[in-house]
Amino acid sequence: MGRNAQFKNEEFIDAALKIAADHGPAAVTIAAVAREVGAPVGSVYHRFLSRDVLMAEVWLRVVVSFQEAFLATLQKGEGIEAALHTPRWVRQHSAESRILLLYRREELVTGAWPEDLRERALTIKRRLEGGIRNYAERTFGKTGKEEINRTVFALIDVPYAAVVRYIRLGKKPPRSIDDYIMQTYFTIMGRKK
Amino acid sequence: MGRNAQFKNEEFIDAALKIAADHGPAAVTIAAVAREVGAPVGSVYHRFLSRDVLMAEVWLRVVVSFQEAFLATLQKGEGIEAALHTPRWVRQHSAESRILLLYRREELVTGAWPEDLRERALTIKRRLEGGIRNYAERTFGKTGKEEINRTVFALIDVPYAAVVRYIRLGKKPPRSIDDYIMQTYFTIMGRKK
DNA sequence: GTTATATTAGAATGTATATTCTAATATGTC
DNA sequence: GACATATTAGAATATACATTCTAATATAAC
Known part of the structure; x- marks a missing residue:
């Protein structure tokens, strides 16, 4: 009809x-x-519903595409590879990476968004948290606050930090940051597995 | 008159x-x-001149207050202390720290701003770069791209990464991140001096 | 005291877009 | 073929602020 x-x-x-x-x-x-x-x-x-909702949809799409590859790698138990996924993905997706800076998961989960949108944002947030917790469990044998913070730092915050300055400048992150990310990873997470 | x-x-x-x-x-x-x-x-x-200029002035003031303490510490040769300055400052200045996220040095230096404002932004940018270069020189004995990138990563990007998620959430960064910052610092910059 | 002007006052205007509204149009269902 | 309605069409409206403008005021300089 x-x-x-x-x-x-x-x-x-x-x-x-x-x-x-x-x-x-x-x-x-x-x-x-x-x-x-x-x-x-x-x-x-x-x-x-509104311009904001449209922008949020854009953000969601980019984040999902980024995050799924990240989680897939992490699931294989390859923490370093997951950490390096960030600079690699950014090099491959210059356009999309600027979108990543637009929102944060929290905003979509917390703010006054349509139920369905918030639901999806919550889901991807939970998927990420789940993947991180799972990896922390496998790496440290426990998932206290300390272990989670540590894992988030090595797998997300540091790669993000290494990359964000180049995204803003519209340049591809140089190769050298992959080294820093790796070294930091080993320092924070240990050499095992 | x-x-x-x-x-x-x-x-x-x-x-x-x-x-x-x-x-x-x-x-x-x-x-x-x-x-x-x-x-x-x-x-x-x-x-x-405009709202934008007023906001830029706000940003400049906050950044200068943040950066001066950072540089003073760095000048004493205390790299780790400088790296830790970020989480400490953020804990002490919850309100101001949200302002830090508003602009980046580049934008004020590049964009179409009043001459006087751009001048000041350029000055603080140069002061920071000078401090970093100086410290890289003292640490590595040279100031090639590699050494600079490395120093920026350990002294700026990583502390920023550790802290930014808490600023956004409006929470004080937990103590544990100081450890991560320190460990990363030693890994990237070496143990010496 | 007169004058020039830096500053206060705040009302009026301009602008850019998001959003809404009314009317057409096409297509599945009966 | 008639009807209901999802969708296209795009003109009209609403709104929120930034910015501008005209007029008043206070004070320094003479």
Whole structure:
């Protein structure tokens, strides 16, 4: 029943992603997105509750793609590989990586977002936490606050720190940071496994 | 000649800082700043070219206060102490630390800012770079790209990484991160001096 | 005391976009 | 083929602030 859709939700997210990558997040106006897709602005609102929700969808998509590869590696028990996933992914995805800086998991989980969106944000947050806890368990044999903090630091915070300055400058992270990340990993997590 | 000023520039910067700390940067409207100070909006524009310039002034003030202590410590040759300065400062300055996330040195140096502001931003950027180079020289005996990158990573990026997640959550960084920062420091910079 | 002007005062304006609204249009269902 | 409705269309509206403008005021200089 009803007219067939001429565009897909995905197209709008694509368009927003492209505009944000090319001209920064501020350039992602509803009019710009509609123009990029070739749709009327009404169609954007027919699909997305608000601009914020659209941006959050963009962020979610990028984060999921980033995180799934990270978790897959971690699951194999290869902590160093997981830590190095960050600089590698950023080198491979210059456009997307700027989107990563847009939100933090917390904001989407805490803020006043549509139920369905918050749900998905919560899920990916839990998946990440689960992966980390699991790895901490396998590495240290326990999952107290200390072990979790330690794992987060070595696997997430440090790689992020090494990379974020280059994302902001719009440059590819140099090879050398992979060394720092590795060395730090071994120092914090130990040599085993 | 002319009427005596009823307010000082500093008061407006204070007010903007307070509002940003309490309600986030978006709450820093010109009207809100004026209200906080008890001045008319015209007086804000009498002193600051635009809202952006006012915010940049806020940022500059916070960064200078942060950076000077950092550099003073570094000058004494105490690299670890300098690295630990970040979590310590953040614990002591919850309000200010959120301001740190607002801009990066690059933006103020590169963007279209009033000459005088860009000048000051450039100066503090150079002071930091000088301090880092100097310390790299004393530590490694040379200041090639490798040594600089390494020093930036251990002294700035890692402490920042350890701390930024807590700033965002509005919590004080736990003691344990000081350990991670120290351990990483020794790993990356070596044990000497 | 007169004058020039730095500053206060705050009302009025401008602008950029997000959002809403009303009307068309196409397509599945009966 | 008639109907219900999902979707397209895009013009009209709303809003929030930044910024500008005109007028008043106080004080230093003479």
